[in-house]
Every structure is written in C-alpha cells, then in structure tokens.
Amino acid sequence: MALLPTSLVNFALPALTALQRSPLAGFLRESVFDYYAGWFHPQLTLKRVFARVLAKQAQGRDTVAITLAPSAHWLGALAGQHLPLTVEINGVRHTRYYSPCAATRRKGLLEIAVKRSEGGLVSNWLHDQLKVGDYLELGQADGDFGLKSVGQHQLFLAAGSGITPILAMLRSLQQQGGGAEVTLFYYGRDARDMAYLPELEAMFSRMPRWRLQLALTGQTGRDGALQGRLCPAHLSSLGELSQTEAIACGSFGFIQTVRDTLTALGGVASLQVEAFTPPVFTQSDSQPVTLRYARAQQSKAGTGAPTLLAQAEAHGLKPASGCRMGICNTCTCKKISGVVRDLQTGQLSASPNESIRLCITAPVGDVTLDL
Ligand code: FES
Structure with missing residues (x-):
C-alpha cells in the first residue's frame, strides 16, 4: 500500500526531474533512489514511469481495454504512437509494445487494448492476473506512424489488433470535427471478436462523410459485411484512389496484401503501414x-x-x-x-x-x- 498520496507524488515529480539537471545529480543513483522511494509510493521515481491500473473492460471476446493513470513523468502520446509496457512475471521482466487507443495529453489517462493470444505470456498475464489498483511500468511514447495530413479522402485499413492505433486516429479526427471523407475497412474473423466495434459503429453513424465497412474472414451472414480477406474487389466501391491518403495496420501478411491490393488498383497518394507481427519469408x-x-x-x-x-x-x-x-x-x-x-x-x-x-x-x- 502506498504511504504517500498520489497527488503529493505527482506534485513532487517535477522537482525530482529538475534535481537531475542540477549539480546534485552526480550524488544520486537512480536505482537506489527508486528502491527506497518505492516504499513510500510506487510512482515516486527519478525517471521511470509507473501507471496505476484504473479499469479493465472487455472489448469483444478476447480483448481487454486497460485504463491507466501514468505518473507525472509520462509525457503523453500522439495518435498512432506506441509505448513499451514492462511487467514482472515470476521474477522475470518482460516488455511488450502497445499503441494507445487515443492521443493522450501529459497527465491524462491512457488506454491500451490487449488481445489474448495463444501462448502469449504477457497478454495472458494482463488478462488473467493484472488487477485494478496494480502498477505497470511504461516507457515514453514514440513512433511516427499516424496522421500527417488529411487529404480529400482518408482510407484506414485495420485487421485484428491493428484497430488500436487507427481508433486513436479516428478519435482525434472526430475531436477535430471530422470534416474529411473517411473510410474504415475493418477486418476480423467474427464480429463478436472485433474490439471497439460498437463504439466504431456509433462513431461512424454520427459522421455524415464517414463510412465503416466490416469484412469478416470467418463468420457469415452478417448484413452489410464483406466476406473473406482483403482483395481489389473489396475496395472497388471507392473508385479513383489517387487523392486518397491510406493508413493500414494489421499482421505482416495483411500489410503485404494492403500494399499489393492498392498497387493493383493504381496506387494511392500516400500509404503508411504498421505491422504487429514479425516478417515472414518465402x-x-x-x-x-x-x-x-x-x-x-x-x-x-x-x-x-x-x-x-x-x-x-x-x-x-x-x-x-x-x-x-x-x-x-x-x-x-x-x-x-x-x-x-x-x-x-x-x-x-x-x-x-x-x-x-x-x-x-x-x-x-x-x-x-x-x-
Ligand atoms: S526491434 Fe523494434 S523496431 Fe526493430
């Protein structure tokens, strides 16, 4: 249990940051300071960022959204960036990378989504063992995947967990008024497994120039959904794409298919991609x-x-x-x-x-x- 109130710790952290830039910094050993200060509050550190788990909420059948309150050392995140999250399981530290589900200001709350994966040590631990009130170690957000400019038409292509950075971009566009024409193709095996689908359906229904297209690779019979994997025929309703800015996130195979499909359709004005699985070879x-x-x-x-x-x-x-x-x-x-x-x-x-x-x-x- 923390001996100091969180408000006092967040008040003290900027002073600790300033202390590290002073001549006294040479007398401080970070690991020693963090060890003893941690007795008083887990977030009382010289530099490292710890976040308190505020909530866990199911998103689809195998994804959990985790809401975190990072310490004042955390500098926030832009939509599309990622951050390292470190957990200790049986005495061993493990780091994984997650994209926040929304752009987050410094001192704001942070939301990440974790999909359970078969044999996934960290994802299963976050699903099954992590409790509200626990603390997780974060790193600062990084990366340049995200909205650069919004052209006449913004096309998003997401598969599975690839929805999380794209959700962050959509939430940002919505906050900015959502004036651009936006299309999201969201691929998944079964609509019941697709994270944030109810929120996306509600969001798109409020935006007159936005269109959400589901595509299901397993489930059949859902009204309005395309069937099967991404192919040129799925995007044929979009017409001419030369003025389209495209952003895609999914598995390595999905990203390759996006690239091939858009090339087959004549190309787009710009394409940004991010894969959440390692490359595969032939x-x-x-x-x-x-x-x-x-x-x-x-x-x-x-x-x-x-x-x-x-x-x-x-x-x-x-x-x-x-x-x-x-x-x-x-x-x-x-x-x-x-x-x-x-x-x-x-x-x-x-x-x-x-x-x-x-x-x-x-x-x-x-x-x-x-x-
Ligand atoms: S190891 Fe993360 S970008 Fe290469």
Whole structure:
C-alpha cells in the first residue's frame, strides 16, 4: 500500500526531474533512489514511469481495454504512437509494445487494448492476473506512424489488433470535427471478436462523410459485411484512389496484401503501414549475399532472408532489439552500403549511410552495417 498520496507524488515529480539537471545529480543513483522511494509510493521515481491500473473492460471476446493513470513523468502520446509496457512475471521482466487507443495529453489517462493470444505470456498475464489498483511500468511514447495530413479522402485499413492505433486516429479526427471523407475497412474473423466495434459503429453513424465497412474472414451472414480477406474487389466501391491518403495496420501478411491490393488498383497518394507481427519469408528469399559488420571487422555469408537482425544474431553479434516487428526503433542501425528491402513497405533502398530498422529489413545484395 502506498504511504504517500498520489497527488503529493505527482506534485513532487517535477522537482525530482529538475534535481537531475542540477549539480546534485552526480550524488544520486537512480536505482537506489527508486528502491527506497518505492516504499513510500510506487510512482515516486527519478525517471521511470509507473501507471496505476484504473479499469479493465472487455472489448469483444478476447480483448481487454486497460485504463491507466501514468505518473507525472509520462509525457503523453500522439495518435498512432506506441509505448513499451514492462511487467514482472515470476521474477522475470518482460516488455511488450502497445499503441494507445487515443492521443493522450501529459497527465491524462491512457488506454491500451490487449488481445489474448495463444501462448502469449504477457497478454495472458494482463488478462488473467493484472488487477485494478496494480502498477505497470511504461516507457515514453514514440513512433511516427499516424496522421500527417488529411487529404480529400482518408482510407484506414485495420485487421485484428491493428484497430488500436487507427481508433486513436479516428478519435482525434472526430475531436477535430471530422470534416474529411473517411473510410474504415475493418477486418476480423467474427464480429463478436472485433474490439471497439460498437463504439466504431456509433462513431461512424454520427459522421455524415464517414463510412465503416466490416469484412469478416470467418463468420457469415452478417448484413452489410464483406466476406473473406482483403482483395481489389473489396475496395472497388471507392473508385479513383489517387487523392486518397491510406493508413493500414494489421499482421505482416495483411500489410503485404494492403500494399499489393492498392498497387493493383493504381496506387494511392500516400500509404503508411504498421505491422504487429514479425516478417515472414518465402523460399525465394534465399539468394546468397555477404554481410559485413564494420565495427566487429567480420564478413559473413548470408542470404536474402531472414532479417538483418536475425542474421546478425546468428553470426554471433548482439544488436539492440525490442519489439522485432518494426515498431520500437530499438534496432535502428546505420547501413553503410548495399541494397536492402524494407519488408513492411516493400521499398528497396541503396542509399549509403542511412538508418534502417534491422528487424524489418532484409538484404537484397551484399550489405555493410555499422555493427
Ligand atoms: S523496431 Fe523494434 S526491434 Fe526493430
């Protein structure tokens, strides 16, 4: 139980932040301070962010929405960004990345949605063990996935958990008045499993220029829903797309299908994608390449797959990594030379000395990395 009231802790945290910028900072050891201060309140830390669980609410049959009250150290999030969440299970710390379901101001409440997954250690723990009143450790929000500009037509494509960053963008657009033409294609196996569906249906019914299109890959017989996976025929009712700004989030396979489908339809003005599963590869990605690790002064035989991160690890290096699916930027590394493919966008890049995310990048020829 906390010995200090939360209001007093939030009042004190800005002073602790200022203290770290003062000459006294050299006398403070963060781990020691946090350990003893934690006796008084879990959120009393020098820098680390802890959030209190305020509510858990089911969203569909296998997703839970968790409302959190972060400490005053947390700086807020833009719609579409992600944040690391760390839990301790049986004495081992585990970090996963989640997109807030709404843009959140500093000192505001934060909502994340967690889908239960088979064998998912952290997601199942958050569903089954986490209680209202518990504290979770967060990191600051990051990422540039999100609304850049709203053109004549904003097209959102979401599958499964991919709805969460898109919901945040839709909530932001709605708060801004929602004047643009907006279309959401929301894919799921069964409408009863699709998180936030009642809220989305209510939201879209209030916005005259917004259209929600459900697409179901399992359930049949629901009025107005498309059947099956995304294909050009699903988007044919949209007509000309050259003025459309598209944003898609879903599994790696869904993102690839989005890219192929929009290309088949003539392309869009802009496309942003984010995948919440790691890249998958095919047999045809096995052409031999040479991977040079400049700082390690090593040259190794590689192939066009798997990712540069996986190949560097297989070669005995230990590049920093986090989500392993292109979200957290932890694995960002300088590519000194060579041609690589961004597996999410499909783009080839030959620019020297560019930053790449190793976990979603594969070599197309010989590559030299600053590792
Ligand atoms: S972007 Fe998270 S590990 Fe690569």
